[in-house]
Amino acid sequence: MVKxxxxxxxxxxxxxxxxxxxxxxxxxxxxxxxxxxxxTGEPCATCHASPSxxxxxxxRGQAWVAQSKPGEVPDLVAALDALGVSLDVNEADYVxxxxxxxxxxxxxxxxxAEQSSSISLQVQRWIxxxxxx
Numbered sequence: 001m002v003k004x005x006x007x008x009x010x011x012x013x014x015x016x017x018x019x020x021x022x023x024x025x026x027x028x029x030x031x032x033x034x035x036x037x038x039x040t041g042e043p044c045a046t047c048h049a050s051p052s053x054x055x056x057x058x059x060r061g062q063a064w065v066a067q068s069k070p071g072e073v074p075d076l077v078a079a080l081d082a083l084g085v086s087l088d089v090n091e092a093d094y095v096x097x098x099x100x101x102x103x104x105x106x107x108x109x110x111x112x113a114e115q116s117s118s119i120s121l122q123v124q125r126w127i128x129x130x131x132x133x
Contacts, residue, residue: 040064040073047073059083 037044037053044053047061057065063079064070074082 036069039071042073059085 034044034053036047040046043051045051045058047057047064048054049056049058060073060076060079063082064073066082067074073079077087080087
C-alpha cells in the first residue's frame with residue numbers, strides 16, 4: 001500500500017483551491033471604452049493596433065495614456081516625442097544627385113506575333129489530337 005504524505009495532500013489541496021478561485025473570480029473589465037473614441041473624435045484604431053479597439057496600443061495611444069488621457073490624441077510626431085523617440089532626418093540623404101545612367105539595352109526576343117501564332121498552332125494541334133478523358 002502506498003502511503004501519501006500529509007504535506008503532499010496539503011500542497012495539492014492549496015493548488016486545487018487556488019485554481020478554483022482563479023476560475024470563479026471575474027476578470028478585470030476592459031479599460032478601452034467607446035467613450036474615449038467619442039471624447040477624442042478618433043476611431044479606435046488610432047490608439048489600438050486592433051481596428052475594433054482594445055489590446056495593444058499604438059504609439060499615439062501610448063502617448064495619450066501617458067499624458068493622462070487629454071481630450072485630443074497627439075499626432076504621430078508629437079506622440080513619438082512624448083515617448084522619447086527622436087527622428088533625425090538628414091535631408092542630404094534625399095536629394096537627387098545627377099548621375100549618368102546608361103540607356104537600357106534591348107533584349108533579343110522574337111516578336112510577340114510570331115510567338116503567339118506558333119503557340120496557338122501548337123494548342124490547336126493538341127486540341128485536335130486530344131482523345132478525351
